[in-house]
Amino acid sequence: MDVFAWIDDEARTREQAGLVRTLRPRPADSGLLDLASNDYLGLTRHPETIRGAREAAGRWGAGATGSRLVTGTTELHAELERELATFCGFEAALVLSSGYAANLAAVTALSGRGALVVSDAGNHASIVDGCRLSRAETAVVPHSDPDAARKSLAARAPGTRALLVSDSVFSVDGDAAPLTGYAAVCREEGAALVVDDAHGLGVLGEGGRGALHAVGLAGAPGVVATLTLSKSLGSQGGAVLGPARVIRHLVNTARTFIFDTGLAPAAAGGALAALRLLAREPERAGQARAVAAELYERLTASGLTAARPDAAVVSVRAPSPSAALRWAADCREAGLSVGCFRPPSVPDGISRLRLTARADLTGDEISRAVETILRTAPAGATDLGETL
Known part of the structure; x- marks a missing residue:
C-alpha cells in the first residue's frame, strides 16, 4: 500500500488549477529589479544594517544558544526591545524569532479557552493560526467592518474575556484597517485590541513609527501591537509591543516565546542598526508611500486594475491563477521580480x-518596472474593471 498516494492526487489537482508553488533559490546578486520582497526601505543591504549584523555575530556568536528564558537573552536583545518600544510609542516590547511567532504568542496568550477572539476576514495566516491554537471561540467578521466586530463582541456572555485582532495594513491589497473604528468598538465593549503592524512599521506614522502611532493609539492601555523585523527593518525576527504587564504575561505564558530558541544575535544586531538608521532618516517612510502612489497611478492609468495603496503594497489584478503565474514569470525573464499571489493566499x-514599493527605487527604475508590467500583461488584464 502506498501511504502517500494521496499526495500525488493533490499535486495533480493543484497543477490543473494553476496553483503549484515552487522554490526558486536566488543568487546573491540576481540582477533583477526587486519589486517582490518586503524590503520596503531598502535596508537589507544597507552598509549599516550589515555592519550591525556582523558586529553582533562577532561578539555574541552565530546563534542565541538557547531559549530566551535560559541562555537566549543577551544584552543586545534587551537593547533592541527598549529601542523598539520607545520608537513605536509603547511601554515595553518582547522580541521573538519571527513575526509569525509574535502573532501566535499575542493571540494565544491573551485569549485561551473560554475567551472570544474576533478576527478580521483579511487577516494574515499567522493570526488565523493563532486563533485556531488559542482554543478560544473565534468569530471571523467581514473585512474592515467595525460594526460587525461590535455585534460579535456585544453578543458574548457577560464576563467573557475578549480581544479583537486585525492587520494594520493587509498584505494582499495593501489597504489599511479601520483602526480608530476598531479601537472605539473595543473601548465600548471592554475588549483588547491586537494589531499586526508588520506592513505599517517603517512606512506609516511619523517617521515610520507605525500605523498605531499614526492614529494616536500607540501606547494606549488596551492596545497591543505585533510586528516583524524582516520587512522595513531588513533583518529577521518579530516582536510584541504593549503595556509592561502584558509583556510580562507573555514571558510566562507564550509558548512560541518560552519553547523557541532566541533570535540569532546577527538578526537582532541588524534590526537594531536599521531601526537607528530609520530614526535618523525618517523621510524614508514618505518615500516608500510616494513610490507606491506613483506605481498605482501609472499602472491604473494604463488600464490595469489595482488596489489603491495605503502603505507600500501595490496589488494588480490578474485574469486567472495561471495568467498571474505566467505574468510574473514573464516579468522575471524581462529582469523584474514581482510577487504572485494566488489562492489560497488570497481570501x-x-x-x-x-x-x-521600495523607498530606494529611482525614477528610472519605477519607469522600467511599469513598462515591463504593461508589456508582459496577459490578455484580458485591462478588462477587469476599475478597482480591485
Missing part, C-alpha cells in the same frame, strides 16, 4: 501581482 480567490 477572495482573485489572483494578483503584488508589488513592493
Whole structure:
C-alpha cells in the first residue's frame, strides 16, 4: 500500500488549477529589479544594517544558544526591545524569532479557552493560526467592518474575556484597517485590541513609527501591537509591543516565546542598526508611500486594475491563477521580480501581482518596472474593471 498516494492526487489537482508553488533559490546578486520582497526601505543591504549584523555575530556568536528564558537573552536583545518600544510609542516590547511567532504568542496568550477572539476576514495566516491554537471561540467578521466586530463582541456572555485582532495594513491589497473604528468598538465593549503592524512599521506614522502611532493609539492601555523585523527593518525576527504587564504575561505564558530558541544575535544586531538608521532618516517612510502612489497611478492609468495603496503594497489584478503565474514569470525573464499571489493566499480567490514599493527605487527604475508590467500583461488584464 502506498501511504502517500494521496499526495500525488493533490499535486495533480493543484497543477490543473494553476496553483503549484515552487522554490526558486536566488543568487546573491540576481540582477533583477526587486519589486517582490518586503524590503520596503531598502535596508537589507544597507552598509549599516550589515555592519550591525556582523558586529553582533562577532561578539555574541552565530546563534542565541538557547531559549530566551535560559541562555537566549543577551544584552543586545534587551537593547533592541527598549529601542523598539520607545520608537513605536509603547511601554515595553518582547522580541521573538519571527513575526509569525509574535502573532501566535499575542493571540494565544491573551485569549485561551473560554475567551472570544474576533478576527478580521483579511487577516494574515499567522493570526488565523493563532486563533485556531488559542482554543478560544473565534468569530471571523467581514473585512474592515467595525460594526460587525461590535455585534460579535456585544453578543458574548457577560464576563467573557475578549480581544479583537486585525492587520494594520493587509498584505494582499495593501489597504489599511479601520483602526480608530476598531479601537472605539473595543473601548465600548471592554475588549483588547491586537494589531499586526508588520506592513505599517517603517512606512506609516511619523517617521515610520507605525500605523498605531499614526492614529494616536500607540501606547494606549488596551492596545497591543505585533510586528516583524524582516520587512522595513531588513533583518529577521518579530516582536510584541504593549503595556509592561502584558509583556510580562507573555514571558510566562507564550509558548512560541518560552519553547523557541532566541533570535540569532546577527538578526537582532541588524534590526537594531536599521531601526537607528530609520530614526535618523525618517523621510524614508514618505518615500516608500510616494513610490507606491506613483506605481498605482501609472499602472491604473494604463488600464490595469489595482488596489489603491495605503502603505507600500501595490496589488494588480490578474485574469486567472495561471495568467498571474505566467505574468510574473514573464516579468522575471524581462529582469523584474514581482510577487504572485494566488489562492489560497488570497481570501477572495482573485489572483494578483503584488508589488513592493521600495523607498530606494529611482525614477528610472519605477519607469522600467511599469513598462515591463504593461508589456508582459496577459490578455484580458485591462478588462477587469476599475478597482480591485
